[in-house]
Amino acid sequence: MLSLQQKMSLQQKLSPQQIQYQKLLQLNTLALEQRIKTELELNPILEETLEDEMELEQLEEEPEKDNDSDEEEEEQFDNSEDEFDLEDFMNDSEYEQEFERLNKNNDEEKVYPVAMQRKSMRDNLIxxxxxxxxTEEEMILGENIIGALDKDGYFKEDLEKLVKDLKLFEGIEVSLEDAEKVLKKIQTLEPVGIAARNLQECLLIQIRNSSYDPYYSYIAEKILSEHFEDFINKRFDIIQKNLNLSTDTLKSALAIIQKLNPKPGEGNIDSEQINQITPDFIIEKVDDNYIVTLNDRAVPSVTISKTYLEMLENNKRKRKIPKREKEAHKFLREKFESAKWFIASLQQRRQTLMKIMQAILEKQYEFFENGPKYLKPMIYKDIADEIGMDISTISRVVNGKYVQSPQGIHELKYFFSEGLSTDDGNEISNKHIKELIKEICENEPKDKPYSDDKIASILQEKGIHIARRTVAKYREQLKIPVARLRKKII
Incomplete structure (x- = not known):
């Protein structure tokens, strides 16, 4: 027997604009530069503002408008049936300020050093x-897939089980069909063939994304897809007979397969590779104050194309748009809305980044003034409460972004750590404790280095109560050998 039931549930859905803003928050400076260049290619309404053009605009004076003409224009636009008001957008002071802030400043260009950072292949894939x-759900799934890769770069987990676990434990819902699509996208990342489920799939992915001779690539793909067992058992005579190949053709196809990489993870997917890092923020001390700036001079400045705005405005003034122009008008209007939100998202991203970095600077002022030993305990919630934002927003900004200051270059994550209470009632961060352990080891007798128990007792004398096993863990994280290996004969 059928029955009808009513069920009420509260769901929070993000608008496309909010999703776009959150994705932009995750990007570091270099990734943002590429993202803007891609958007410039996709959206004709957007155009890059060149530095020379900006200087000319600053020198030109805007002619004063007659009030009566303004009123006439306003009346014309008020009678329009369009969903947006071009005149309002063009003259809106808030948007003008946003464009101005997005433009590069004209200060003398400074050259900042870049730090050498070791980054694993898994991090590069992320x-x-x-x-x-x-989508955000697909991104989380993708991160879990990359996190599950084995040392050779293969995805040996059950994708269906991973999808179910995400729904059960994290409330993330992605269909198995969409999960397959995400996996296939990951498999085409560099190195191509990563996240394959077996050797056959790994080699086929590489063939299909290669630039080898099309004919021999086609033969190689047929060998791998239809005669894989014969191939791995080197039954080349059977392959030649079944595919009716000449000896030269078979050799050429096999030569392509031999160039493929059977282990895209190279056996060390978590090993570190040297990469240069461009800091996202610059903190400089001017007199007695610290000044925070975004290191975004290389990021293209974007604005709305005046040419396309005039086309939209002209269409808007027409009482009736011809049929042949309606599609073009609809296309331009959609691109205009997209461009408007993209620029607004860029500006909102900029403001959010500056707010968070400024809050970190204020909370960790002693660190920037005196160094690592003065780093205070701080968690994401501390910054979220300080500036009135969600913890998830703080997490997106902090992840993968770097700041250059008089103390060197640090990932923003560096400034967040749990705290430990001391005998005098103060709290110190675990990073501070690590600095103390490092200092103790540097100043210990070279012929009789301290054991972990001795280091723990020295810290206790300073009012810091910490277990020997915790000292051992921190020492290992600092890559300091055990006492017997630190001993030197004097």
Whole structure:
């Protein structure tokens, strides 16, 4: 027997604009530069503002408008049936301020050094993943897939089980069909063939994304897809007979297969590779004050194309748009809305980044003034409460972004750590404790280095109560050998 039931549930859905803003928040400076260049290619309404053009605009004076003509224009636009008001957008002071802030400043260009950072292949895959056009749920799934890769770069987990676990434990819902699509996108990241489920799939992905001779690539693909067992068992005579190949053709196809990489993870997917890092923020001390700036001079400045705005405005003034122009008008209007939200999202991203970095600077002022030993305990919630934002927003900004200051270059995550209470009632961060352990080891007797128990007792004398096993853990994280290996004969 059928029955009808009513069920009420509260769901929070993000608008496309909110999703776009959150994705932009995750990007570091270099990734943002590429994202803007991509948007400039996709949206004709957007155009890059060149530095020379900006200087000319600053020198030109805007002619004063006659009030009566303004009123006439306003009346014309008020009678329009369009969903947006071009005149309002063009003259809106808030948007003008946003465009002005997005433009590069004309200060003398400074050259900032870049830090050498060791980054694993898994981290690089995550960075590439964030460049893909994925929903937030798909992005989380993709990060889990990359996190599950084995040392050779293979995805040996059950994808269906991973999808179910995400729904059960994290409330993330992605269909198995969409999960397959995400996996296939990951498999085409660099190195191509990563996240394959077996050797056959790994080699086929590489063939299909290669630039080898099309004919021999086609033969190689047929060998791998239809005669894989014969191939791995080197039954080349059977392959030649079944595919009716000449000896030269078979050799050429096999030569392509031999160039493929059977282990895209190279056996060390978590090993570190040297990469240069461009800091996202610059903190400089001027007199007695610290000044925070976004290191975004290389990021293209974008604005709305005046040419396309005039086309939209002309169409808007027409009482009736001809049929042949309606599609073009609809296209331009959609691109205009997209461009408007993209620019607003860029500006909102900029403001959010500056707010968070400024709050970190204020909370960790002693660190920037005196160094690592003065780093205070701080968690994401501390900054979220300080500036009135969600913890998830703080997490997006902090992840993968770097700041250059008089104390060196640090990832923003560095400034967040749990705290430990001391005998005098103060709290110190675990990073401070690590600095103390490092200092103790540097100043210990070279012929009789301290054991972990001795280091723990020295810290206790300073009012810091910490277990020997915790000292051992921190020492290992600092890559300081055990006492017997630190001993030197004097």
């Amino acid at each position: 960075d590439q993943l964030h460049m893909l056009d994925l």
